[in-house]
Amino acid sequence: SAVISQKPSRDICQRGTSLTIQCQVDSQVTMMFWYRQQPGQSLTLIATANQGSEATYESGFVIDKFPISRPNLTFSTLTVSNMSPEDSSIYLCSVRYRLAGVNEQFFGPGTRLTVL
Amino acid sequence: AQSVTQLGSHVSVSEGALVLLRCNYSSSVPPYLFWYVQYPNQGLQLLLKYTSAATLVKGINGFEAEFKKSETSFHLTKPSAHMSDAAEYFCAVGRDDKIIFGKGTRLHILP
Numbered sequence: 706s707a708v709i710s711q712k713p714s715r716d717i718c719q720r721g722t723s724l725t726i727q728c729q730v731d732s733q734v735t736m737m738f739w740y741r742q743q744p745g746q747s748l749t750l751i752a753t754a755n756q757g758s759e760a761t762y763e764s765g766f767v768i769d770k771f772p773i774s775r776p777n778l779t780f781s782t783l784t785v786s787n788m789s790p791e792d793s794s795i796y797l798c799s800v801r802y803r804l805a806g807v808n809e810q811f812f813g814p815g816t817r818l819t820v821l
Numbered sequence: 822a823q824s825v826t827q828l829g830s831h832v833s834v835s836e837g838a839l840v841l842l843r844c845n846y847s848s849s850v851p852p853y854l855f856w857y858v859q860y861p862n863q864g865l866q867l868l869l870k871y872t873s874a875a876t877l878v879k880g881i882n883g884f885e886a887e888f889k890k891s892e893t894s895f896h897l898t899k900p901s902a903h904m905s906d907a908a909e910y911f912c913a914v915g916r917d918d919k920i921i922f923g924k925g926t927r928l929h930i931l932p
Contacts, residue, residue, distance in 0.1 A: 709864075738919075746924070746925075747911060747922045747923060747924045747925050748865075748911070748922045749922075750919060750920075753919070797864060797865070806872075807853065807870065807872045808853070808915065809867065809870065810855075810867075810915075810920055811867070812857075812864040812865040812866075813864050814863060814864040815863075815864050817862075
């Protein structure tokens with residue numbers, strides 16, 4: 706399995722500011738994903754971040770609001786821009802490996818964001 | 822389109838009792854199915870996965886799930902609940918491109 710770390714683990718931010726979340730994986734992976742988990746809700750995929758290409762965003766998410774970088778095979782960042790209280794969520798980084806012919810996905814511990 | 826429906830946002834069972842968390846899926850092709858667990862203030866951990874090799878899948882911590890195509894279900898069970906099983910459980914369906922999560926079921930264990 707993969708060991709995934711995220712920084713920061715939590716933050717409290719003011720409306721209108723931006724926060725960049727870092728995701729570090731202990732091995733090289735092609736496919737990385739960013740999810741959002743709003744309070745009491747399930748996980749929603751924000752975007753897929755593959756190294757060497759632009760991130761692919763899901764419906765309802767745009768690059769201007771959630772810019773993503775993927776400089777190498779072990780690291781990615783997600784920025785939450787111009788934050789509002791509605792952005793208060795847990796943001797999770799995830800990676801996918803192909804093990805024994807099956808795609809298996811692992812998740813980081815999450816970044817708990819509160820926007821005041 | 823693929824989706825999963827988890828019946829019951831909250832389930833309470835007594836310690837030592839059977840745990841049953843329900844999940845029904847919708848998929849136009851044979852799916853990969855997963856159960857994840859999220860303990861308080863932690864990330865998601867894979868409990869088990871169905872990949873068409875066997876309909877009864879055994880996972881970690883004594884959990885298992887049975888794939889029933891006729892019922893489009895993939896319910897999660899554990900014969901005897903333990904206090905440490907209190908967590909949020911997510912059923913998910915996926916193919917090669919992405920994984921879609923259900924809304925989750927919070928399991929409460931009563932002493």
